[in-house]
Amino acid sequence: xxxxLRSQDDDSVKADGDKIHDLLxxxxxxxxxxxxxxxxxLGRDAVVFDRQPELYGLPRVGHIDHEIVRILQQLGAEGxxxxxxxxxxxxxxxxxxxxxxxxxxxxxxxISGWHSDYMQNSAILxxxxxxxxxxxxxxxxxxxxxxxxxxxxxxxxxxxxxRTHMVPGEPRPVLTGEHRRFRGRYxxxxxxxxxxxxxxxxxxRDDLGFNEKWLVIDARIKRPFxxxxxxxxxxxxxxxxxxxxxxKDHRRWEWHLRPDENPEDFLxxxxxxxxLAPFDVTEDDIEPVRQLVYxxxxxxxRRWRSxxxxxxxxxxxxxxxxxxxxxxSGMRDxxxxxxxxxxxxxxxxxxxxxxxYQAERDPHVRDWTVISLESGKIPCIIDPEEARKRDEMxxxxxxxxxxxxxxxxxxxxxxxxxxxxxxxxxxxxxxxRVQVADxxxxxxxxxxxxxxxxxxxxxxxxxxxxxxxxxxxxxxGCHFYxxxxxxxxxxxxxxxxxxxxxxxxxxxxxxFRTRGIEVVINRPDFYVFGGSxxxxxxxxxxxxxxxxxxxxxxxxxxxxxxxTATPSxxxx
Ligand SMILES: Cc1cc2nc3c(=O)[nH]c(=O)nc-3n(C[C@H](O)[C@H](O)[C@H](O)COP(=O)(O)OP(=O)(O)OC[C@H]3O[C@@H](n4cnc5c(N)ncnc54)[C@H](O)[C@@H]3O)c2cc1C
Numbered sequence: 001x002x003x004x005l006r007s008q009d010d011d012s013v014k015a016d017g018d019k020i021h022d023l024l025x026x027x028x029x030x031x032x033x034x035x036x037x038x039x040x041x042l043g044r045d046a047v048v049f050d051r052q053p054e055l056y057g058l059p060r061v062g063h064i065d066h067e068i069v070r071i072l073q074q075l076g077a078e079g080x081x082x083x084x085x086x087x088x089x090x091x092x093x094x095x096x097x098x099x100x101x102x103x104x105x106x107x108x109x110x111i112s113g114w115h116s117d118y119m120q121n122s123a124i125l126x127x128x129x130x131x132x133x134x135x136x137x138x139x140x141x142x143x144x145x146x147x148x149x150x151x152x153x154x155x156x157x158x159x160x161x162x163r164t165h166m167v168p169g170e171p172r173p174v175l176t177g178e179h180r181r182f183r184g185r186y187x188x189x190x191x192x193x194x195x196x197x198x199x200x201x202x203x204x205r206d207d208l209g210f211n212e213k214w215l216v217i218d219a220r221i222k223r224p225f226x227x228x229x230x231x232x233x234x235x236x237x238x239x240x241x242x243x244x245x246x247x248k249d250h251r252r253w254e255w256h257l258r259p260d261e262n263p264e265d266f267l268x269x270x271x272x273x274x275x276l277a278p279f280d281v282t283e284d285d286i287e288p289v290r291q292l293v294y295x296x297x298x299x300x301x302r303r304w305r306s307x308x309x310x311x312x313x314x315x316x317x318x319x320x321x322x323x324x325x326x327x328x329s330g331m332r333d334x335x336x337x338x339x340x341x342x343x344x345x346x347x348x349x350x351x352x353x354x355x356x357y358q359a360e361r362d363p364h365v366r367d368w369t370v371i372s373l374e375s376g377k378i379p380c381i382i383d384p385e386e387a388r389k390r391d392e393m394x395x396x397x398x399x400x401x402x403x404x405x406x407x408x409x410x411x412x413x414x415x416x417x418x419x420x421x422x423x424x425x426x427x428x429x430x431x432x433r434v435q436v437a438d439x440x441x442x443x444x445x446x447x448x449x450x451x452x453x454x455x456x457x458x459x460x461x462x463x464x465x466x467x468x469x470x471x472x473x474x475x476x477g478c479h480f481y482x483x484x485x486x487x488x489x490x491x492x493x494x495x496x497x498x499x500x501x502x503x504x505x506x507x508x509x510x511x512f513r514t515r516g517i518e519v520v521i522n523r524p525d526f527y528v529f530g531g532s533x534x535x536x537x538x539x540x541x542x543x544x545x546x547x548x549x550x551x552x553x554x555x556x557x558x559x560x561x562x563x564t565a566t567p568s569x570x571x572x
Contacts, residue, residue: 016182020156021045022345024184026147026197028052030061030122031313031330032190033129037075038338040136041450044345047182048139051146051164051173055130058289059218059246061122063088063324066110068331069118070431070526074444077128084247085120092232093379095387101235101379101394111511112526113431113442119231121247122327146175150187150200152307157187186341187309190330193297195315201306208298210320210373212380213257215266215293217276219286221249227279235379237387243279251286253279254321256380263293296320298369304358310337316361319369322376329365332525336361339451339524348476349548353412360411367406374403412523412547414530414540424515425530429522432507434483440504447501449522451477454541456519456534457503457512458482464519464537472545477524483508 023039025032028050036048064081072078088106095101110116133139142161149160159182164173189197198205227243234241242254255275257263265271272291273283300317304310313330337357343349378400381387408426416422436446443449454461454473461480462470470480483501503509512518517531521544532540 016180019183021047021182021184022186023047023341024157024159024182024187025049026159026187026189027191027313027315028055028130028141028143029190029192029313030126030129030327031334032188033126033133034071034075034331035188035190035312035334035338036139036141037077037129037132037136038334040133040139041075042338042342043138044342045138046140047142047184048133049142049145049147049159049161051144053144053164053166053173055123055126057123059121059123059250059252061125061324061327062119062244062246062252062321063117064120064125064328065117065325066112066114067428067526068328069110069114070112070444071331071335072125072128073114073442074449075129075132077125077132080128081120081125082114082118084124084249085118086245086247087115088117088119088231090231091117092229093235094229094232095391095394096234096236096238098229099391099395101391102399104232111428111430113433113444117324119245119247121250124247144173145180146173147191147196148175148179150197150309152309156183156185157308158183159187185308185345188334188337188341189309189311189315190313190334191315193299193314193318195311197309198301198311198315201303201309201311203301203303203306203311205299205301208300208369208373210296210298210376212296212320213261213263213293214296215255215257215263215272215275216290217253217272217288218246218290219251219253219281219288221251222285222287225281225285227281229279233379235381235387235390237382237384239275240380240382250289256382257293258382266293267291298373300362300366300369304362305354310354310357312337317365317369319365319372320376321372322379323368323372325368325372329361329368332364333357333361335525342524343476343548353548356411360408363409364406371403371406408527412529412544413527414521414543422530422532424517424520424528427528429520429526429528430507430511431526432511433504434508435486435502435504436500443501447481448479449524451479451524452529452544453479453481453522454519455481455483455508455522456537457508458518458534461519461537464534465541466538469538469541469545473541476545476548478521485509 022044023046025036025046025048028048032048036046039046069078091104091106093101106117108116133141144164145161146164147159148162151158161180163176163178165176167174189195191197229243231244240256244252246252272288298319301311304316312333319326340353340357344351344353381390413425414422431443433440434443439446460482481501483503486502486504515531518533519537520531521529523529529544530540
């Protein structure tokens with residue numbers, strides 16, 4: 001029975017043949033491109049529509065973390081971003097007098113095999129993702145096509161796209177009246193904060209009660225200069241300000257606007273230079289490339305799925321950028337959906353698996369949103385008396401408690417009999433450097449990790465699992481690995497052969513030891529299903545098979561050729 005999201009019964013619409021694509025992706029921003037590039041890596045078929053003729057082309061997102069770089073790495077898209085990025089050493093809050101209130105330790109190694117945090121230029125990141133997508137023979141990119149209608153049928157979705165073009169004097173693409181119709185098994189709408197799809201589906205959003213206007217100036221660096229204050233927040237109650245590098249060639253400044261101020265006034269170049277003056281930068285140093293007033297909001301869609309249509313990225317959630325996690329969260333959405341859609345479309349899992357998408361992602365996004373809101377409260381105090389008291393508290397040694405970063409808490413994760421999560425289930429999994437034969441590199445560069453991985457530090461997991469369980473796991477696309485200690489490591493040397501995976505830095509030994517486990521099941525989105533000692537592996541694997549089998553059609557089987565991440569020119 002078809003469900004019409006908007007009535008569009010027009011015979012002049014050109015149909016895209018009888019083909020039913022696996023996936024139709026609405027929006028080719030960072031989230032749609034991540035999903036498209038992941039889909040291309042999996043060799044699956046999709047079409048990505050964007051109403052814009054080309055990528056935005058200017059820096060937009062500053063901060064990314066190690067998890068995001070691992071995602072880019074697996075897609076072969078991290079090289080240019082990391083080369084241009086600035087690996088953060090710290091992020092600092094100073095007060096109006098320039099005194100340091102707090103320093104965040106953003107200079108550590110992340111568990112994903114990369115530095116914990118980077119300040120980068122998202123124009124480069126998006127370009128790299130699009131390049132991966134354009135190399136694909138299975139994913140088609142359709143710029144200058146705006147999706148204007150959706151109709152849901154029992155086994156597919158029909159989507160109508162309308163060609164756009166740019167008209168002199170018009171800031172946005174204009175519809176041309178030329179339509180095409182496409183069919184897909186599923187649709188993922190990555191169409192941004194004002195998502196038309198979300199409106200068409202009638203999905204409301206929870207408003208977490210934040211609404212502030214901020215002026216953003218991004219500038220190209222014309223000649224090298226150094227700033228007394230390089231990265232962090234100026235907690236000046238007269239004008240809370242954020243200062244950031246955006247990769248090597250750009251910088252960003254953000255200024256809080258009071259409710260009584262007119263945003264229009266802040267779009268004037270003179271106003272920008274007036275605000276930049278205290279930072280001692282002039283037209284000889286920088287060229288502003290964007291001067292915009294944004295409304296920062298915290299909103300989360302109540303439903304992320306309606307039948308065969310999903311919302312991802314800003315279409316599903318927006319948060320203020322104080323922790324730099326908006327796009328990162330959207331890219332996690334894309335990765336969470338990709339493996340689930342892949343299993344369902346392969347016939348290896350039932351559609352109900354797709355219900356775990358919102359169950360897993362929504363609490364994670366809510367946590368990041370609350371952390372972002374909380375982390376914005378202290379530096380953005382605008383009452384001078386309150387700001388004075390805050391500064392005194394920091395001088396007296398006050399430190400706000402650092403929040404634990406979110407993990408997955410629901411969905412396809414290993415649990416005890418009482419339903420509680422068993423650590424490290426829900427944590428991000430490890431990527432370290434390993435040696436295989438004569439090559440030493442990050443794990444994903446040397447070994448297939450696009451499916452589930454079962455990694456042991458002691459014995460081949462298949463020995464403990466036995467042939468039947470191993471075969472069942474292989475049907476779900478599992479890879480089995482045993483990481484051995486390095487001859488030069490702290491453990492005693494073993495007889496290493498060419499096919500062994502050697503823990504060159506002892507990272508894996510540390511990981512398993514500190515968690516008290518010997519084997520781990522990792523999901524394709526790099527989150528841990530669960531871990532145990534070798535004697536608990538069969539129970540762990542049975543729980544994994546049960547949870548996926550609950551969503552598995554009887555007799556389903558599949559065989560997937562291993563795919564290794566595309567080599568790229570970046571280095572850890
Ligand atoms: C000032 C500021 C700073 C930020 N800093 C950070 C940061 O440091 N780190 C971080 O992780 N996040 C940050 N964010 C958040 C980040 O910008 C967003 O979360 C991210 O860009 C969302 O990506 P998206 O792909 O979901 O949406 P978008 O980037 O908005 O992309 C949506 C795409 O869909 C297309 N589209 C829309 N409707 C249609 C249609 N009907 N048909 C076809 N195409 C359509 C649009 O043309 C667009 O290309 C920041 C945000 C702001 C405002």
